[in-house]
Amino acid sequence: MKLKLTFFALVTLGLLSYALYMALVVAPTEATMGDVQRIFYYHVPSAWMAFLCFFINAIASIWYLAKRSQTADAIAVSAAEVGVVFCTIVLLTGPIWARPVWGIWWTWDARLTSTLVLWLIYIAYLILRRFSTSGRAPVLAATLAVFGFFDVPFVYLSIRIFRTQHPQPVIAGGEGSGLDPTMAKAFLWNMIAFTFYGLLVMWMRYRLELAERSIEEAHAEKALQEGA
Amino acid sequence: MKAPGTFAVSRSTLAKDLRLEWRSKDAINSMLFFALLVVVVFSFAFDPTAEESRKIAGGLVWVAVLFAAVVALNQTWARELRNNVLDAYRVSPAPANAMFLSKVIGSFIFVTILEVLMTPLFVMFYNLRSIGPLWELAIVGLLATWALVVNGTFFAAMSIRTRSREIMLPLILFPISIPAILAMVWATTQILTGEYSPWFWIQLLAVYDVVFTTVCLVLFEIVLNAE
Numbered sequence: 001m002k003l004k005l006t007f008f009a010l011v012t013l014g015l016l017s018y019a020l021y022m023a024l025v026v027a028p029t030e031a032t033m034g035d036v037q038r039i040f041y042y043h044v045p046s047a048w049m050a051f052l053c054f055f056i057n058a059i060a061s062i063w064y065l066a067k068r069s070q071t072a073d074a075i076a077v078s079a080a081e082v083g084v085v086f087c088t089i090v091l092l093t094g095p096i097w098a099r100p101v102w103g104i105w106w107t108w109d110a111r112l113t114s115t116l117v118l119w120l121i122y123i124a125y126l127i128l129r130r131f132s133t134s135g136r137a138p139v140l141a142a143t144l145a146v147f148g149f150f151d152v153p154f155v156y157l158s159i160r161i162f163r164t165q166h167p168q169p170v171i172a173g174g175e176g177s178g179l180d181p182t183m184a185k186a187f188l189w190n191m192i193a194f195t196f197y198g199l200l201v202m203w204m205r206y207r208l209e210l211a212e213r214s215i216e217e218a219h220a221e222k223a224l225q226e227g228a
Numbered sequence: 229m230k231a232p233g234t235f236a237v238s239r240s241t242l243a244k245d246l247r248l249e250w251r252s253k254d255a256i257n258s259m260l261f262f263a264l265l266v267v268v269v270f271s272f273a274f275d276p277t278a279e280e281s282r283k284i285a286g287g288l289v290w291v292a293v294l295f296a297a298v299v300a301l302n303q304t305w306a307r308e309l310r311n312n313v314l315d316a317y318r319v320s321p322a323p324a325n326a327m328f329l330s331k332v333i334g335s336f337i338f339v340t341i342l343e344v345l346m347t348p349l350f351v352m353f354y355n356l357r358s359i360g361p362l363w364e365l366a367i368v369g370l371l372a373t374w375a376l377v378v379n380g381t382f383f384a385a386m387s388i389r390t391r392s393r394e395i396m397l398p399l400i401l402f403p404i405s406i407p408a409i410l411a412m413v414w415a416t417t418q419i420l421t422g423e424y425s426p427w428f429w430i431q432l433l434a435v436y437d438v439v440f441t442t443v444c445l446v447l448f449e450i451v452l453n454a455e
Contacts, residue, residue: 065450120403127399131390139454140386143447147379147404150443154407154436161428162410 005203012196019186019193027186039097041187045194046089047115053083053198054118054148057125061145064138070213073138076145078205080125082198087119110160117155121148134216237326238333245334248307255303259296259342264349266292271353281354286417289350290409294376297339298398301380304331305388314452324449328381332444335377343369359422368419368426371433372412378437379404382444385451408436 023041030037060076063069094112095105106112125148129141179187249255270288274280308314317327350356358365380401387396402409415429 065447117403117406120406124400124403128386128390128396131392131396133391136389136454139450140389143386143451144400144404146447147440147443150439151404151407154432154439158407158410158432161432162414 001207005200005207008196008203009200012193012200015189015193015196019189022186022189027183028180030183033101036097036100039093041190042194043090043093043097044187045191046086046093048191049194049198050083050086050090050115050118052195053079053086053202054122056202057083057122058145058149061142061149064142065146073142074206074209074213076138076142077129077209078202080122080129080141080145081205082202084119084122084126085201086198087115087122090115091119108163110156110163113159113163114156117159118148118152121151232322232326234323234326234329237322238330241327241330242334245330246337249334249338255300255338256341258303259300259338260345262299263292263296263342263346266295267346267349267353276354278355278357281356282359282420283417285350285354285356285420286413286415288354289346289416290372290412292346293339293343293373294402294405294409296342297335297376297380298401300338300342301335301377301384301401302387302394302397304335304381305384306393309388318452324452325445327452328385328444328448331385332378332381335381336373339373339377340370343373356420358420360419360426364419364426364430365416367430368412368415368433371430371437372408372415374437375408375412375433375440376401376405378441378444379408382448382451385448389451389454408433411436 019041023038027038027041029035057076057079060072060079064072064076098107099105125141125144128144129137132140267288270292274284276284305314308317318324380397383401383404384397387393387400390396411429411432415426415433418424418426418429
């Protein structure tokens with residue numbers, strides 16, 4: 001287990017270094033936005049990783065509710081925490097990129113707002129866990145995750161309609177239309193590296209969670225023995 | 229012994245809750261006073277003209293209702309914690325959803341009464357007159373109230389099982405309710421201003437109600453038995 005993790009960590013490190021080189025050196029500077037556009041190689045992979053984490057969390061939560069497996073719950077916690085971190089990175093790098101390019105820090109656009117709402121839901125999830133007793137936390141949190149899962153389509157749909165009925169703020173330079181091949185390559189490498197990185201952090205968090213639980217159990221057992 | 233049916237349990241629990249409320253008027257009084265305060269404070273904060281108030285009233289009304297509903301929803305289950313009624317209920321053969329449904333319907337009635345009582349206040353303080361038809365507002369009101377109350381009752385049952393009972397409810401209810409809040413606010417604003425059709429939002433609310441009522445009914449027993 002430990003060996004596998006170390007190996008995985010080394011692969012991730014290699015991938016991240018290569019992706020960093022691709023993003024900062026190999027990829028050409030964007031014509032209108034300049035160097036600030038390079039934040040794209042971190043912004044979008046982080047977003048992808050955040051959504052992947054939340055998806056894993058939802059699946060693990062349903063798994064937990066169906067089977068009451070401790071493994072599922074440990075995966076759910078790890079995924080939620082790592083997801084919130086990546087989502088926070090998205091919400092921080094977004095404004096840093098938007099300010100020089102759009103001239104504004106934030107706009108209540110559909111994608112931004114949906115991401116923010118998702119972030120809020122998972123912050124609520126973590127708070128709920130924090131404030132529940134250890135026995136109840138998994139059940140309550142998993143239930144909330146199911147609500148969040150069903151909420152996502154409503155969030156997306158409502159915010160899209162809400163926004164299309166109002167004038168759009170000035171948006172320049174969407175990256176969707178025709179990416180330079182070198183840029184696409186750098187982007188792809190960063191997507192892969194970030195996926196590895198995200199999974200690595202999640203794996204470590206998962207091991208930590210298991211360790212915490214066995215310590216807690218040992219404490220409980222000791223208290224029982226002393227009491228008896 | 230034959231287990232009592234859902235309908236019988238719901239009816240007796242609801243009757244008990246309504247009778248308690250009728251005699252104490254705890255929930256209605258605290259909600260109403262709270263909502264009144266919100267209306268007054270917002271009125272000072274924004275000081276709107278009749279035209280402006282038509283545009284912001286949708287938001288104001290629902291924010292006031294939302295906050296007031298949280299005050300009442302926090303009390304729905306607290307009563308059942310005293311004397312361990314909830315634990316007794318769990319060991320009884322009565323269906324879990326019967327209790328949940330009666331609580332939802334009870335809160336729905338209280339919040340609807342609150343809205344009916346608040347409407348004249350809003351009309352008075354904000355000099356409000358709707359351009360769109362009133363029956364549409366009534367539909368929005370019923371669907372939106374159900375959306376808040378069904379999830380609110382569920383999350384209240386969750387939050388009484390946490391350490392910081394009263395604080396927890398809004399923290400989990402508000403993020404999940406964002407689409408519903410958006411829908412109720414914009415449906416109301418569009419009816420009041422008469423500028424756009426509110427029907428997309430009304431449909432969204434209806435689907436939201438159906439989906440989350442189902443989710444609540446499927447998951448309630450799990451939450452009730454969480455240990």
